[in-house]
Amino acid sequence: MSLPQKTVFIISDGTGITAETFGHSVLSQFTHVYTFKQVREPFVTTIEKLKEIIARIDALADEGNPPIIFSTMVDHDLVEHLRRSKGIFLDIFGACVNTLELSLNVRSQPTVGRSHLDANSEAYHKRIEAINFTLAHDDGQFVHGLQEADVILVGVSRSGKTPTSLYLAMQYALKVANFPLIPEDFERGQLPKTIKPYRHKLFGLSIQPERLAEIRSERRPNSQYSSIEQCRYEVAEAEHLMRMQNISWLSSTSKSIEEISTTVLQILKLDQDTY
Amino acid sequence: MSLPQKTVFIISDGTGITAETFGHSVLSQFTHVYTFKQVREPFVTTIEKLKEIIARIDALADEGNPPIIFSTMVDHDLVEHLRRSKGIFLDIFGACVNTLELSLNVRSQPTVGRSHLDANSEAYHKRIEAINFTLAHDDGQFVHGLQEADVILVGVSRSGKTPTSLYLAMQYALKVANFPLIPEDFERGQLPKTIKPYRHKLFGLSIQPERLAEIRSERRPNSQYSSIEQCRYEVAEAEHLMRMQNISWLSSTSKSIEEISTTVLQILKLDQDTY
Structure with missing residues (x-):
């Protein structure tokens, strides 16, 4: 019996390599129920580019197979747009950043891309x-x-x-x-x-x-x-x-x-x- | 003015490389308030080894500077032990795996280490x-x-x-x-x-x-x-x-x-x- 395929979007304002590695690890816990087709969307920094991607996500969802989205975008507006798509949205840094802000009682300072790879x-x-x-x-x-x-x-x-x-x-x-x-x-x-x-x-x-x-x-x-x-x-x-x-x-x-x-x-x- | 230093534990049952990359990205949003000293603890698969690490975490917390913990351990008992330490615990896969289990209506199948690096x-x-x-x-x-x-x-x-x-x-x-x-x-x-x-x-x-x-x-x-x-x-x-x-x-x-x-x-x- 072959497993159903799920599309996975890796969406990042940088290279998306962290999101890809992370997504791969998480999805390795679901390979008994799905195979995954990964689509990488790096360097997404404009709303136009993001809307084009969201259209493809929504089209897949409308066909009855909503894709999984791993995102490391930092820009608040872009994240909110993506969150409202019809895909299964996973903001991989979000939860950890929130926990740290609360625990350390400080605000995070979003940086687009990863400085140590500059x-x-x-x-x-x-x-x-x-x-x-x-x-x-x-x-x-x-x-x-x-x-x-x-x-x-x-x-x-x-x-x-x-x-x-x-x-x-x-x-x-x-x-x-x-x-x-x-x-x-x-x-x-x-x-x-x-x-x-x-x-x-x-x-x-x-x-x-x-x-x-x-x-x-x-x-x-x-x-x-x-x-x-x-x-x-x-x-x-x-x-x-x-x-x-x-x-x-x-x-x-x-x-x-x-x-x-x-x-x-x-x-x-x-x-x-x-x- | 020099920033206060925070210790960061990277704890994994495998190499910890995913946790390290991820942690680095998250913490890059907090480098305006802290410098970070990272301690890598790979291949943690026994309760004895974990207890020794938790003792060091708790000692730092007792000195008034609770360390941050990034963990990708999969074993439920080990995770629960670590969660009860006095550090700031961040289970980096946890939130995403939960969301996916709910969205896909399936159970995850934990795997120790990452299969594609086997x-x-x-x-x-x-x-x-x-x-x-x-x-x-x-x-x-x-x-x-x-x-x-x-x-x-x-x-x-x-x-x-x-x-x-x-x-x-x-x-x-x-x-x-x-x-x-x-x-x-x-x-x-x-x-x-x-x-x-x-x-x-x-x-x-x-x-x-x-x-x-x-x-x-x-x-x-x-x-x-x-x-x-x-x-x-x-x-x-x-x-x-x-x-x-x-x-x-x-x-x-x-x-x-x-x-x-x-x-x-x-x-x-x-x-x-x-x-």
């Missing part, structure tokens, strides 16, 4: 710098400037270091370098020399040998590199080395880059932020 | 593939497989193509290639040959020459490459070429990668999603 802000500039640093320091390709790194990831080739590094840079403005652990390191029983002074920034990724062989095979099928024997050897040696060197590590096998990143922040005590 | 899901696998594709196709370095690309960004060197490409891959699981436009292309008055067949996937980035000169100077100070004359020449030629070739483009000068990405999705009609 391309002219210092915080944004720092993020872009972090992304550039991280790209330049991928896979041990550049060893200068490691004293500036916030995090240095280590692990065997294809254990998930690169996507995790990029996520940490993009989401948290962290400068991340990553270094492969290779058979030469295992023979010496030592970390690569260049990263030894930065032990407090190190975090290791490991992975199940079977999964590693699969991933490597996509890249270089039927090679020594992707053989299960080689993968077993490298993973065992890398885990042994990390244990000996007292480096925190986790297995990335069934973890998303978000989950890995969150753990890295916890372990390296980078999980506080001020704004 | 590392074992097809959607997640697609995201990682997109990131790998995008890294391999950065800066025109690899011209094979362009038929698989969802988006191909073009623009002069340092106009913002790489961070935008990575954001599109990471956030939207899109395979993005990017190609620099160089003086050789301008002389020929033509797009690079390899990308000509994919006109419908092309999107251009431009930038103010003054800003471009600044960015290039960080990399190669006092070079021909970073001179204002060279930047003016390249930008004028690139914009002329994009206009001639009928390619949609925008100026990245004062736009964030989120804003640029959102526009790319709109223009290339990639802004619908089903789940």
Whole structure:
């Protein structure tokens, strides 16, 4: 039996990315009864543009299937217009902002868009710098400037270091370098020399040998590199080395880059932020 | 006069990334009265762990400064415990889930964590593939497989193509290639040959020459490459070429990668999603 489809409008005066992420999370609790078709409407700042969208919302409602609306618009007039549409209106910030105004006994100061994503802000500039640093320091390709790194990831080739590094840079403005652990390191029983002074920034990724062989095979099928024997050897040696060197590590096998990143922040005590 | 500081707890049974983004947006409407110190508490799935956090919340409240709590926990017992703490509790999904249950006349089905970020899901696998594709196709370095690309960004060197490409891959699981436009292309008055067949996937980035000169100077100070004359020449030629070739483009000068990405999705009609 296929589930009925519900249209979801993501309406924002900015990019709508917060509304989209939020909406996705909320609707994941309703996927047993509906499938959802999401329509993104970013940069809605005029009444003309909004009226055109409301017309489409009302048309769907008139056909008997009122769409769901997630909105993060801040302009009071626009919000009131949207609230009077025939869709199921969810003002995602509204309830929380009201509770805070009451609890803190202050008025909120609406800002259109999200200031910390403002391309002219210092915080944004720092993020872009972090992304550039991280790209330049991928896979041990550049060893200068490691004293500036916030995090240095280590692990065997294809254990998930690169996507995790990029996520940490993009989401948290962290400068991340990553270094492969290779058979030469295992023979010496030592970390690569260049990263030894930065032990407090190190975090290791490991992975199940079977999964590693699969991933490597996509890249270089039927090679020594992707053989299960080689993968077993490298993973065992890398885990042994990390244990000996007292480096925190986790297995990335069934973890998303978000989950890995969150753990890295916890372990390296980078999980506080001020704004 | 410095503003008083308020502690903010982000408490989640998963990574807490949704709660953090959401909390940041809500609190940006209160930065005229407070500064915020954010403490992230991810992976809270046991009552023992939660009680330890509540003790810290209550201690702050007893000192006269009750912290703000953003929570996305789903387990009913845990939520009720947290609700009885002395902090200012904001159950960010609660209100929306309730409204939807009433409007749709169905029960929600709570899921711990967010399924579409599940590392074992097809959607997640697609995201990682997109990131790998995008890294391999950065800066025109690899011209094979362009038929698989969802988006191909073009623009002069340092106009913002790489961070935008990575954001599109990471956030939207899109395979993005990017190609620099160089003086050789301008002389020929033509797009690079390899990308000509994919006109419908092309999107251009431009930038103010003054800003471009600044960015290039960080990399190669006092070079021909970073001179204002060279930047003016390249930008004028690139914009002329994009206009001639009928390619949609925008100026990245004062736009964030989120804003640029959102526009790319709109223009290339990639802004619908089903789940």
